Amino acid sequence: MLLSGLSSYIPVLVFMAISGAIGFLMLLIGRLWRPSHPYKEKLSPYECGIEPEGDAWERVIPRYYVYAMLFLAFDVEALFLFPWAIVFDKIGWFAFIEMVLFIIVLLIGLVYAWAKGALDWRY
Amino acid sequence: MIHLFFLMFSLIAVIASWRVVAAKHIIHAVLWLVVTFFSTACLFVMLGAEFLAAIQILVYAGAIIILYVFAIMLVNVKDLDIKAHFHKHRRLAKLLGLVIFAELGLVFLQRFTFLQAKGPLAVQQAEWGGNSEVIGRLLYTDYILPFELASIILLVAIIGAVVLAITQEKRA
Amino acid sequence: MLENLQRLIQLTIHLIVNKLVPLTHPWGWAFIKALIVVSLIMLAVTFVTLAERKLIGRMQIRHGPMRTGWHGILQPIADGIKLLCKECITPAEADKWVFLMAPIVSIAFAFVPLAVIPFAKTFFITDINIGLLFILAVSSVGFLGNIMAGWSSASKYSFLGSLRALALMISFEVPMVMSMVGVVVFTGSLSMVTIVESQAHWGWFILSQPMAFVIYVLCGIAETQRTPFDMMEDEGSLVCGFFTEYSGMRFALFSLAEYINMFLVAILATVLFLGGWQPPFVSWPLFGFLNAVPSVFWFSAKLLLFMFLYIWLRGTLPRVRYDQLMYLCWKILMPLALLNLMLTALFLASKMNILIFYLLNLLVVVIWLSIYAKTQAWVSANNQ
Numbered sequence: 001m002l003l004s005g006l007s008s009y010i011p012v013l014v015f016m017a018i019s020g021a022i023g024f025l026m027l028l029i030g031r032l033w034r035p036s037h038p039y040k041e042k043l044s045p046y047e048c049g050i051e052p053e054g055d056a057w058e059r060v061i062p063r064y065y066v067y068a069m070l071f072l073a074f075d076v077e078a079l080f081l082f083p084w085a086i087v088f089d090k091i092g093w094f095a096f097i098e099m100v101l102f103i104i105v106l107l108i109g110l111v112y113a114w115a116k117g118a119l120d121w122r123y
Numbered sequence: 124m125i126h127l128f129f130l131m132f133s134l135i136a137v138i139a140s141w142r143v144v145a146a147k148h149i150i151h152a153v154l155w156l157v158v159t160f161f162s163t164a165c166l167f168v169m170l171g172a173e174f175l176a177a178i179q180i181l182v183y184a185g186a187i188i189i190l191y192v193f194a195i196m197l198v199n200v201k202d203l204d205i206k207a208h209f210h211k212h213r214r215l216a217k218l219l220g221l222v223i224f225a226e227l228g229l230v231f232l233q234r235f236t237f238l239q240a241k242g243p244l245a246v247q248q249a250e251w252g253g254n255s256e257v258i259g260r261l262l263y264t265d266y267i268l269p270f271e272l273a274s275i276i277l278l279v280a281i282i283g284a285v286v287l288a289i290t291q292e293k294r295a
Numbered sequence: 296m297l298e299n300l301q302r303l304i305q306l307t308i309h310l311i312v313n314k315l316v317p318l319t320h321p322w323g324w325a326f327i328k329a330l331i332v333v334s335l336i337m338l339a340v341t342f343v344t345l346a347e348r349k350l351i352g353r354m355q356i357r358h359g360p361m362r363t364g365w366h367g368i369l370q371p372i373a374d375g376i377k378l379l380c381k382e383c384i385t386p387a388e389a390d391k392w393v394f395l396m397a398p399i400v401s402i403a404f405a406f407v408p409l410a411v412i413p414f415a416k417t418f419f420i421t422d423i424n425i426g427l428l429f430i431l432a433v434s435s436v437g438f439l440g441n442i443m444a445g446w447s448s449a450s451k452y453s454f455l456g457s458l459r460a461l462a463l464m465i466s467f468e469v470p471m472v473m474s475m476v477g478v479v480v481f482t483g484s485l486s487m488v489t490i491v492e493s494q495a496h497w498g499w500f501i502l503s504q505p506m507a508f509v510i511y512v513l514c515g516i517a518e519t520q521r522t523p524f525d526m527m528e529d530e531g532s533l534v535c536g537f538f539t540e541y542s543g544m545r546f547a548l549f550s551l552a553e554y555i556n557m558f559l560v561a562i563l564a565t566v567l568f569l570g571g572w573q574p575p576f577v578s579w580p581l582f583g584f585l586n587a588v589p590s591v592f593w594f595s596a597k598l599l600l601f602m603f604l605y606i607w608l609r610g611t612l613p614r615v616r617y618d619q620l621m622y623l624c625w626k627i628l629m630p631l632a633l634l635n636l637m638l639t640a641l642f643l644a645s646k647m648n649i650l651i652f653y654l655l656n657l658l659v660v661v662i663w664l665s666i667y668a669k670t671q672a673w674v675s676a677n678n679q
Contacts, residue, residue: 006168008422010322012411015410018333019406019407020403022406024399026547026548027395027545030379030544033380034381034544043384044387045450045540059198067465070285071468072280074469075182076186077274081476082476083263085479086256086479087256092644098267105277106274113284114626121622148390157436174428180432181431185432189438196458255428255485
């Protein structure tokens with residue numbers, strides 16, 4: 001039962017509005033009951049009871065960035081697979097060969113990253 | 124009705140992208156950028172380009188934003204004097220802004236004639252059942268060479284990331 | 296009989312709703328359905344938390360909650376009241392607006408993917424052309440609440456916890472998406488309703504895609520940050536991950552979002568691999584009587600089975616190290632997902648009999664397991 005075109009997206013919009021409202025409502029309801037007695041020690045960041053030291057926003061290791069780059073490349077690859085999968089049985093062998101070529105090129109990338117040790121998580 | 128939605132989403136997009144540029148803290152800019160991507164995706168859906176909308180959210184709001192977040196965490200933003208950098212390139216920014224506005228003006232003057240929907244594509248979309256199927260058919264029959272080239276570009280991106288990682292690790 | 300009852304209930308709801316809101320307008324109907332889904336899911340979540348505590352208690356040879364009501368059956372309600380009455384602390388150095396918005400964002404993105412799920416034969420909020428991609432797109436942005444909370448709290452534990460969780464989530468998303476493509480190759484459509492219906496023809500996809508199913512389950516557990524892959528809640532080193540600084544209702548919203556995400560993974564596993572609302576042996580005429588049971592029963596039975604698997608794993612397995620997780624994701628699951636995809640495409644292009652394909656898949660899984668066992672034996676021998 002595919003609704004035609006745009007009208008199938010209206011319920012999605014309604015659902016988005018509801019799910020956004022739920023969070024707001026739950027926090028608002030809590031506001032009626034809950035106490036609020038802030039003082040300095042309570043509002044300081046949690047550091048196992050010790051005086052917090054230094055800035056929380058520290059620089060992180062570059063490894064995170066590399067994983068994000070690899071993720072981006074492979075994510076785009078995976079998304080190319082979706083339209084391919086949809087039309088696969090209409091195109092047949094030709095589509096198969098195309099995708100094998102595509103995947104092999106990206107596998108070279110994976111193997112390269114693997115061989116160079118970019119995939120090992122070291123601290 | 125549809126005009127109302129268009130107005131709403133484009134207004135959100137414009138305001139959010141203004142906030143991206145004007146935000147004081149760089150993380151706020153990134154969050155507003157996500158809002159921009161979302162409203163743009165909604166506009167794509169309204170144009171019947173649902174596949175493009177999903178890709179927009181998945182790749183831009185889902186992957187590129189993560190890249191931004193990690194890049195921001197990589198350099199300590201507090202060390203950067205953002206204001207000073209902002210004013211250094213004022214002249215260049217003015218020039219670029221002028222060029223972009225001129226382009227927009229040209230588009231308005233031409234009344235979007237070059238953006239008119241191509242007949243065959245709309246017909247195909249109706250016949251083949253959906254935007255993603257049309258994209259699939261075109262991508263894997265007519266535009267096969269660009270598709271395979273895309274894999275090479277992705278390979279270059281992967282190799283670039285790996286080389287970056289190794290040099291940084293050696294330096295550390 | 297049951298079908299008639301179902302139809303009667305639907306008709307009454309239809310009539311009531313028709314008097315209240317004009318049903319010809321799609322908004323009203325969508326609103327009612329969305330409310331039903333949201334409240335049912337909330338109810339399910341509260342009782343799954345109870346079931347989790349009871350079952351884990353059983354696995355650790357203790358009772359779990361016993362005081363509130365008969366065998367602790369009122370525990371979720373007591374928990375809810377407690378969380379509602381707790382003080383919500385906003386740390387002094389926190390970025391206030393981002394800090395406040397983070398739980399709302401995270402729960403909103405957890406709910407939205409449910410909009411395109413077919414819960415029963417005739418019950419779904421909507422069916423869009425790009426259903427599966429829509430779910431992927433919305434849940435891939437779910438990290439936003441996480442990073443907002445981690446960054447705005449101005450606490451080292453929150454910050455590190457959110458970064459670790461983020462890197463883990465993005466890594467496991469790639470094999471997860473690839474394992475789903477295996478299913479889409481069969482169905483030729485991204486619409487969730489079509490995916491469920493085509494399993495009457497192909498048989499449940501767990502039979503033709505066993506590798507994809509295993510990959511999906513592993514990635515799903517990692518995506519929802521559950522034990523054994525719960526790196527962000529690594530109490531030993533990160534206190535409580537990205538919501539260390541949250542308390543009261545805000546904390547409750549985060550854990551609610553986490554449970555809804557678990558439900559989403561279980562629902563997707565049901566819809567993609569276990570036939571959704573279809574009864575078992577759907578294509579065999581001998582088992583036709585199973586169709587008499589309402590379809591929502593089959594759906595929820597599979598769903599609850601999967602939730603039990605979640606709880607079982609939590610009660611059984613210890614936490615995995617971070618580098619081992621990355622190894623699992625990039626060096627085992629990624630190549631396997633690609634291999635599975637190639638095999639599936641090869642099968643479909645050659646128009647092989649589906650039964651031969653089932654056997655072939657079984658063979659591949661057996662070979663894979665034996666190779667894995669061999670290498671593990673070799674590794675442990677070399678370590679000694």
